[in-house]
Each structure stands twice: as C-alpha cells, then as structure tokens.
Amino acid sequence: MTIEIKTSTLEPVRQTFANLERRFGNKQATRYQEATYDVQATNNFHYRPLWQPDKELNDATRTDIVMEDWYALKDPRQFYYGTYVQQRAKMQELAESNYSFFEKRGLSSHLSDEVKASLVRHLIPLRHVEHTANLNNVYGSAYGYGTAITQALLYDGMDRLGIAQYLSRIGLILDGNSGDALSQAKEFWMNDPVWQGQRALCEKTLVIKDWFETFIVQDLVMDTLMHDLYYRQYDEWLNANGAQDVGMLTEFMRDWNRDVSRWADSVFKTVASESDHNKALMKGWVETWRGQTAEAMAPLAQELCGGSASLDDALAALDKRLKKIGLA
C-alpha cells in the first residue's frame, strides 16, 4: 500500500523523550518538563566524593526527608532558566525605573532624619541576611536531589543576591554613593546588640547539615517573619511617616515574595503530605527554629517602626502559613 498524502511524511516519529513518555504518556511535553524531569544523573557514579566519601555524588540521603519521587516537587511557576530570567528581567526593569526615578527626583531629600537613620540601622543590614539566604538556597541547590527542587533553589539563591544588591543600592542612594551608609549598617550588623541575635542565627543556619532543614529555616521560618516585619509592618510605618517613596525601592522584594511563596508553599505542602515521617520531621524543625528565630529577632522588632512593630503579628503570619501548608 502506498500512502499518498504528502504531509503525512512529516509526521513525527515520537512526541517527546522516553523519560517524559514514561511519566506523562506519548504526547508533546512542555518546555518546563523537558528541561526538568530526570535531567540529574541517578545511577552508576564512578567515584565517591573526596569531600564526603560516605555519599554518592548525587545522593538523596543528604536530607532525612524521603520522597518516592523527587520530581513530585514541581514548580507551579514552571520556571526553567529561560522563563526564570525573563520573568526577573521584567521585574528588574520596573525596579530600575523606580530606582532611577527616586534618584533623579532626589526623593531621599524628603526623608526625615529619623527615617534615614532607621533605614541605615534597620533596613540596610538586611543585605547581610539576604546574603545568608543566598548561601542557604545555593546549599539546597548543591546538595538537594532532583532537578525540580534544585533548580528552583538556585533561582531563589540568585534572587537573594539580587535583593542584597538592591538593599545595598538603597544605602548608596542615602549616602550619595560614598558607601558610608553601607559601612555604618555593617557596623550595626557586626556590633550593635540589636542585630546580634539575628547575626548569630544566620551563622547558625550556615552550619546546618540537612539541606531540607536549611530550606525550612530559611525560606519558611526566617523569611515569613522577616517579610511580615519588613515588607508589611515597616512598610506601613514608612508610609505613615512621610516615607512612602521608599516603597518604590522595596517593591521588587514584595513582588518577589508573592512569586516565591507560591513555589515554596507548594513544595512544603507536597513534602509534608508525602508521609507522616516527612511531616513529623518538618514539624520538628519548625518547632526548633520558630522560637529561636523569634528570640533572635526580638530586639530588632522592639526597635522597628519606632517601637511599634509586633513580633506577635509576624508569628501569626507564620502560623497562618504553617496551617496553609499542613504543618500547623
């Protein structure tokens, strides 16, 4: 039999790669699927790491969390590199126009001395906290398992570097590019009692071994509390104190938080609902770190917003989030 229809000769032989076909059937795959599933090597490693001879190069046991399939942790944002950078490029374009507007119009000259002093003492040192978050997320990317979670952690880590740099730019706007605000803020970070709890906590998170525990402490506990304190409460206080323009400089962080929470919550939820074992572990970590983090932030919360910040409100936000992801 001869088939005459010419277009039929250009029918594809297969719709997608075999690993995707095994997972989703023989149909066109999305670019996120192609870029993510099963990309990480799983078998037949040649040598043990000199730096960790008890583990394989890619080893799921670098956390106590157990997943039957680590690719269950898919990213609801469907971020692979291309979609990630293009999304962030849009955000940075907006941020760039906000920053240049702020600078060009000299909006910092409208800020009261009290607000300026508070920005240097309370906001700018956050750059060091974000730098910690950069390391903590890259940690998960390096030692986590499966491309789905590890790529998203790297995006998160790079975002944190970007946020640390934006915070630094706020310092440079305040000090006219002399760098004085940054040195002052670092001095607070290093020596002022208000920051020492937070700094000790950051250092402590950097020596945690289990990468999923790091992820919980950083992206769930610390981030939720910080976000509520800074990008909700402090933002409101700035608005009320004639410094609403500063909100232009932190808009990126607020947008970013919305974006990243969507992903992180979905991961937390999936891992917690996988098994009682996972849920118990996660609950244990939250319990361990919730109190320590609150304690570390207490001196800061006491001063923040002219003394009106509420750590309890931040903790309530955390509890609400825990409930949402099934960890309450």
Next chain:
Amino acid sequence: MSKVYLILQDNDVSRFIVEAVEDDNPEITVIYQPAMIRMEAEGQMVVNRETVEEKLGRDWDVQELHLNLVSLGGNVDEDDDKLELSWAV
C-alpha cells in the same frame, strides 16, 4: 608577543562593533567564518565604548558586548569605557 582574539556572532550589531575595533586597533586581522567573525591582534586589543557608540549611533554599555560575544583570548580588563584584552609576553 602572543595573539589575543575576540570572536563575535555574525550579526548586525557585531558588524558595527567590528568597525569600531578596526578603527581603534588598525593592526587587527578580521577573519569571517560561518556565523562568526574572529578578530586577532598581537599582544593587545581594545573595544572602546565611545567608538562603538559612534558607529551604532546610540548609547552602548560595554556589558552589552556579551550579547554578541562568542569567545575571547587574553587577560581581560573590563570597565565602563572599554574592554581590553592583552598578553604581557
């Protein structure tokens, strides 16, 4: 002196960059290969922002070079005004 080199994708922007590099480095050799343009010079080569801006007729950030860059050889010194490649020996 060893050769430094700079390879760009063969596209419309690169053509102006190549013109700029040729103006500022009269000694360079330009080699056209499929999809790419290779520039070579003894010891040193510089891409100046000002010259590229003149050629393009618009503002041009030195870091934009990365959009068209394929490869380079030599010690790199990049700042706001130029990207310079050099070998000391």
Next chain:
Amino acid sequence: MAAKKLNLKDKYKLLTRDLDWEFSYEDRKEAFPYEEFEGIKITDWSKWEDPFRLTMDAYWKYQAEKEKKLYAIFDAFQQNNGHLNVSDPRYVNAVKLFLTGVSPLEYQAYQGFAHVGRQFGGVGARVACQMQSIDELRHVQTQVHAMSPYNKFFDGFHDWTHMHDRVWYLSVPKSFFDDARTGGPFEFLVAISFSFEYVLTNLLFVPFMSGAAHNGDLNTVTFGFSAQSDEARHMTLGLEVIKFLLEQHEDNVPIVQKWIDKWFWRGCRLLSLVGMMMDYMLPNKVMSWKEAWEVYFEEAGGALFKDLARYGIRMPKYADVVEKEKEHVSHQAWWTFYAYGHAAGFHTWIPTDKELDWLSEKYPETFDKYYRPRWELAKKLEAEGKRFYSQALPQLCTTCQVPMMFTDMENPGELSYRSTEYKGEKYHFCSDGCCDIFKDEPEKYVQSWLPVHQIFQGNCGGPDVPDILKDFYHFNLGADNLDMKGSPDEERWKQWKSA
C-alpha cells in the same frame, strides 16, 4: 547633594564584595569545611579579582535578552520543520552524540559550580561560581530544547539521560565530570574553569558550532554561540582562578601544575570524540580537527602558558604527545565507532570518496599511510554485502575509559598500552598520561564504573549484547544503532525529500 559617580569596579565592590562578614558565633570552618584538605593555601580572599562585574539586575537583563532571541529561533525552527534544512541526515548523528554525551556534562557543571559557589570562603569567588552554575543550567536546558525537535524526527535522542548513566562510550564524558566533581573545590575549578573551559571547550563551541551553521543546523549553532557568550565569562573566570591560586602562595604552584597536567590529559582524551565529530560527522567542512587544534590549543593555549610562565607554570605534561596525536585521534575514534556501530546509539558510515580525499589533503602525513587503507577495505567489504562489526567487547582504559584504540606516537602503527598493579590487581591504560593519573590517586580510580567490566560482572542485564543494548541501554535496536545506510533515519529523510 550631588551623588558621586561610581565606576563599575567600585560599584560592584560596594554592592557585592562587602556582603560577607567575620563570624563571631560559629566556626567559619564549619560553614565552609572543604577549603583546606587539598593543601591549597589561601591567605587572603580579598585579593580575588572579579573577572566580570555583573550585578544580578544586569545579569537578568542581558541573559533574558539572549534567551528571548534564542527561543525565537527555536520556535521558528519547530514551526518550519527546521530539521529538513540540515545538509545531510548523517550530520544529525553529531547532534545525538552532543545530547547524550555533552549536555549531561553541562548539568554536572551546574551542580559542581553550585557546590563550590556555596563552599568558597571568599564572596567574590562564590558569586562568580554561582553565576557560572546558573549559566550551566541554562546550557543543558537550552540544549534539550534545541534538540527536542530532532528527537521527534530522528532516532537515538529519545532516552538521553538514561543512556548517559549507562552506555559504554558515554562513560568517557561522564567519568570525566564525576572525577572533577568528586575532587576538592580547588581541583574542580582548575579542572573545569581552567583546563576545560579555558583551554579546551573553545574547540567544541567555536569551530564545531561554526560547522553546525555550515551544515544548516540553525538550532545548534544558535544555542552553541549563545552558550559560548556565557563561556567567554567562564573562561575569564578560569584564568582568574589560576592567577589567584598562584599568587596566593608559592606552595600552590606544584599542586596546580599537577592538576593542569591531569586535566589537560583527561580533556584531550575526552576531546577525541569532538575530533571525530569535526572530521567525520560534519558533512560540510569548516576546518579539520588538526587545524582547530592548532588555532585553539597550540596558538591560544600556547599564549596562555607563556603568560603563566612567570608563576613557574609550564606547558602541561605530554603536550608533546598530544601535538603528534592531533594527526591521528579523530581517525582512530571514528574507526572504533564504525567497528562497534552495532553497539552505538547513533549511526556510523564510511566517509564518501570526496570526504576521504578531503581527509587525505588535511592529514598528508598520516591519513593515506595509516587510515585510508582501512576505509578502502571497509568499502570493499560493504560492496560485497559484508559490512563488518567487531563482536569482542573492547578493553577500556581504567582512567579515561576510552577503548584501547590510541597508538604509540613513537610508532603510530602499534597500539599504545600501559599497565600497573595495585593491591594485587592489574589495571590497564591507553597511555602514560592515563597511567600517571591512576598512580597518583589509585584509591579513586579503582572505583571506576567500567562499562565492559560491569557487563562481564552481569550488572547490565544480558546475557547477550543485544539484550544489554535493548534492555539496559534502552536502544531501539535496528533504529538507533547500525550503519547509516539502510537506517530508518535515512529512509525517512528520503521520503521527506521526495515528497
């Protein structure tokens, strides 16, 4: 108050370099535990020179622009059946080898740079490594997307990650990167940032990609050059790493030299695959492997080593052997794959007469003397309907895992073979270079997952080779493997072209 204008260097320093701090509450060594065990001495991380000073906002902006352009091409390729524009269906086999052999290395590079990007004590170095990490992730993902349309129309692409973990010749690239990643953080950087990125990848990403363009493969040349625009940053990082290590302490010099020797040699062995891709798998030729080697290693690498001489670094050991091997390796590699074409996940073929003439012209010293006669014989056998395949499983070199196919450069008609004993076991090597590497770290290389050994030990299914190919490797027998002539790829191509 008029703000002072900040130049790029100062701005980068203020925004990035000052983010880290001296610890007061924890032992910093516990947060960065892997810095000392290799014996490298870092006295002052602040001396690190940032090769490029990209802040994240600029990174997002420029990379997004690159991606936008790249994916516009991918979309157009898909919509317009771009696979029909390649010069010759044989060409596509080079792309198969790329996806199964090279793309997974990009992934390993992402992982390795995430590891060192977390582990280095200096923030400048860390950030540079993190940026390279995310770039490498970009490379594997854009490669999968670029090759996805080929997978829909050609065989051999379909189970690339599964194959990479198992197939015999893919253990050559896999073990290369496993070796680098299992080393300490400084060895990893010398291996990948310097030896691989700076000295060797140009050979894959510049002349081979130019060759892809010359063979009508829009997707591959576009991702290749787009990736290479990141590689230019990575290469510069590689050079900075070396200079930094050498300037930090004189005790670092011999350690770094040893790594350069090791990784140059390992890289050369890996590149024999690229040599064969250039000389045999690109139907339209841009330049020969030998010419590419001369431009991108002898000239460019030579300049580099001349520059490093002031630190007491010399050319890599066995560079003289490699200079002779450039006349041979591509021919030896393609011949090996031709002979084992039934066990390869891509097609092999006898070069056309015109191609044989091109090889004779490009390799006047060696091709007619050593290699052309083999092809003339293969042609004769094929004409008689007796296309031959080697049935015996080859012996692999314990270090580079390439089958014993390289010849002795003192006597290029003879196979090169070395061996050594370790704890009562005998180990086999293709060269002094590979034997030296083993002897320096035998505990590491006795672990090698050698595909042929694994088959003999029954760890790859079987019992027969076709069972292993089909069940363990996931080859579609008769479609992925064997000669180009008579393959489904060739049949389909004819149908498309006659339609």
